[in-house]
Amino acid sequence: MKLNLKKPIVFFDLETTGINIAKDRIVEISILKILPNGNKESKTWLVNPEMEIPKEASDIHHITNEQVVTEPTFKELAPEITKMIEGCDLAGFNSDRFDIPLLAEEMLRTGFDFSMENRLSIDVQTIFHKKEQRTLGAGYKFYCDKELTDAHSAEADTKATYEILLAQLDRYDDLENDVKELSIFSKHTKRADFSGHILFNDKDEEIFSFGKYRGQKVVDVLSKDKGYFNWIQNADFPLYTKKVLQKIKDKMSGSGFTIDDLKKKFNS
Numbered sequence: 547m548k549l550n551l552k553k554p555i556v557f558f559d560l561e562t563t564g565i566n567i568a569k570d571r572i573v574e575i576s577i578l579k580i581l582p583n584g585n586k587e588s589k590t591w592l593v594n595p596e597m598e599i600p601k602e603a604s605d606i607h608h609i610t611n612e613q614v615v616t617e618p619t620f621k622e623l624a625p626e627i628t629k630m631i632e633g634c635d636l637a638g639f640n641s642d643r644f645d646i647p648l649l650a651e652e653m654l655r656t657g658f659d660f661s662m663e664n665r666l667s668i669d670v671q672t673i674f675h676k677k678e679q680r681t682l683g684a685g686y687k688f689y690c691d692k693e694l695t696d697a698h699s700a701e702a703d704t705k706a707t708y709e710i711l712l713a714q715l716d717r718y719d720d721l722e723n724d725v726k727e728l729s730i731f732s733k734h735t736k737r738a739d740f741s742g743h744i745l746f747n748d749k750d751e752e753i754f755s756f757g758k759y760r761g762q763k764v765v766d767v768l769s770k771d772k773g774y775f776n777w778i779q780n781a782d783f784p785l786y787t788k789k790v791l792q793k794i795k796d797k798m799s800g801s802g803f804t805i806d807d808l809k810k811k812f813n814s
Contacts (some may be wrong), residue, residue: 547716550723551582555635555668557711559703560645561607563599567647567741568784571595572620573609575649576700577630578708589630590701592617607698621656628658635725637668639682639707642733647740647784654785666729670711673732677718682706689713739787752794764794 549555557578564570576590592609594617604610638645646667653660674685683694686706690713696702715723721731738744738752744764745755752764759767759774768775775795779788 547712547723548584549580549712549715549725551580551725553633553635553725554579554581555637555725556580556631557637557704557708558631558641558645558649559638559700559707560648561609561698561700562648563595563597563603565644567644567651568782570648571597572648572652573599573603573614574607574700575623575627576704577627578704579630579634580708587630588701588704589626591623593623594619607700620652624653624656624658628653633665635666635668635729637670637707637711639674639703639710640669640671642667642669642672642740647786650740650786651784654789660786666725667732668711668725668728669732670707670714671732672734673714673721673728674710676731677714682710685710689717739784739790741784741787743783743787744790752790764791765798768795768798 557580559576560572561574562570562572572593573595574590574592577588579587581587592614594614596619599609599611599614636646646662650660671682671685678685678688682703683697686692686694686709689710690706692706692709694702694706711728715721721728735742736746736750738746742755744752747753747763754760754762754764754767759771775791778791
């Protein structure tokens with residue numbers, strides 16, 4: 547089975563200092579880029595997270611502070627990573643809920659823009675859970691009849707995820723070999739941001755999913771409660787959520803917004 551592509555797609559996996567999207571950092575990133583003609587390009591980096599890697603995290607992915615202390619920081623790697631994923635759709639295992647949001651945070655934190663506009667994402671885990679309800683290791687055994695012997699190595703997990711998607715396309719006749727359709731199928735809810743603080747209703751209007759304005763349209767809330775926007779911007783929300791909210795607010799006022807504005811806002 548060959549993945550039917552209209553443009554390149556990047557499969558990637560992160561190993562991190564923890565699972566807090568807003569606060570934790572990447573310690574390893576592996577990228578497998580698939581071109582429409584079937585050619586592949588791959589790259590794996592260890593990353594100095596500029597913070598202590600907790601023992602609980604090291605026990606899972608076996609990456610220690612000593613291993614990364616001399617490795618490049620994410621800010622140093624960001625230009626190459628940006629270039630590698632430019633113009634590509636994205637795919638991973640639990641990527642919609644974790645890997646893509648955390649990658650976006652790292653990008654924005656270091657002054658590089660990140661957007662899902664004009665790009666699709668496929669979460670292979672969601673397809674797997676909708677079809678079989680398993681984990682990555684079990685999925686690799688189920689679909690590919692192979693043992694994932696190096697689990698929690700970003701490179702091994704990335705390659706296994708790509709192989710699982712190809713096997714899923716072979717197994718399920720109702721899965722269309724099309725990135726857009728796979729992207730739609732691998733979604734749980736339609737989110738405006740990665741963390742799910744801002745969702746879309748059945749009319750494709752942004753609504754808040756939390757707090758006192760849960761279920762209310764963002765534009766209505768920002769119109770009637772001028773301080774709510776500032777509260778979110780200054781509170782401990784993910785940078786991408788703040789970026790989405792800023793974009794909505796700018797559309798309401800008709801003003802422009804650039805990544806330079808975002809850099810100034812979050813570096814001040």
